[in-house]
Amino acid sequence: MSAATAESCLTANEWICGEYVSSRAEELTDATVEHVLITVTAVAIAVLVALPLALLARRWRFAAGGILGLTTVLYTVPTLAMYALLLPVFGISMSVVICGLVLYSLTILVRNMLTGLQSVPEEAREAAVGLGYGRGRMLFAIELPLALPALMAGIRIATVSAVSLTTVGAIVGYGGLGNLIYSGMHSYFKAQVLTASALCVALAVLADVALLTVQRLITPWTRAGGAKRRGPVPRDSVLDVPGTV
């Protein structure tokens, strides 16, 4: 990395450097785009995989034990080890990072979907049966909409975690902003490390706010009792799922 530009804060290697942001705007944009691409792809695939798994787990008790147990074990594997274990499967590629993130997101998503599906009131189901709804229609018209709040909560947590875990992908060269953090560490480039880290946190917060807005828009009925926000700490996903491994 050549810090050839004779600008003051770049040569002084300061933590905060506007000159860095303006001169490397393109590099930063590319890294951010890669970061978003990896995160969005991983969460999207995870949602598509988690739904059938959650349905299977709901159908058969033994499947529930197996699926939840396996995803929990996967969640325990540290990120660096996960990417390392996937290396021989995909070679050095973006798929390593995406696949790792999908596996982590599955734990959160399957649990939350299952909870959401189980929280559908029995009366709603019976009413649908009475109206002559079949299995498929019941799922898509009754159960999934009612399970949406839990599902969206899961997607939010999975997305925020994925944004942060993507950085570790730098080990295979596909870490989005993590690449900048990693190379900045080797060249002792403080502005690059701090800027990339700050962007990463901003991305996570932005994604969370955006998803929360979507959640509010598609589940207007949950806003009915707006004042009951000071409830107990929601237990499902906050408690024993480690934050960013």
Place this chain on the structure above:
Amino acid sequence: MDVIGEAWTWLTTGSHWSGESGITHRLGEHLYLTGVCLLISCAVALPVAFWLGHGGGRRLGGALAINISNAGRAIPTFAVLVLLTLSPLGRHGELPTILALVLFAIPPLLTNAYVGVSEADRGVVEAARGMGMSRRQVLARVELPLAFPLIMTGVRTAAVQIVATATLAALAGGGGLGRVITAGFARYHTEQVVAGAVVVALLALAVEGLLVLAQRLFDPNRRRPRPGDAAPPRPTHHPTQLPTRPSTQPRPDGRRLP
């Protein structure tokens, strides 16, 4: 797959276990870091959580418990490790690593212990007060035993978190088992990368398994109350399944599977 055989060969080669960068030494470093950091973070987080949950600051505690976990999730561990390494603290050997590990272990400990203590069965707590127990006695003999499962969940989550984060520390120049993986990457030795990853994953699973076992063995709620024992009666429901008001985030029935 070929790589599995090669990784096995790498693991079973004696020379890879000995020496400064051998698995034995790296495992020792990893365990030492994990133990020290778990003790420090428990010493910091648990008293605060007990105080908040016991009534010192319920409102503050509730907000803190939710937000600290969410914030911990949004902040990339890797970024914090690198930032600390580049800061003036980076000149003090393992200090940046230890600081990062403790920072990321505190949220699960604080949140779980706070929820456990603050949501201990109010009826039992009232009964204990009615019997004339002091605040300290209520905390030590009623609330803490009732909160034990959640406190242990926090300790377990924190321990797994520390093992995982300590692996990442290798990327930022720290020691531990992650070094086996990063060294493999640096030399393009896929079999070493995979072998290191297997050891790390097994360590994480072992720590998790051991703590689950410890939780089962030492749970005071499982002990049969002896006559004359002031211990609270065994709760009829597991504290993680306390009936709470309907929340937008319902929780699964079986929280943690073996």
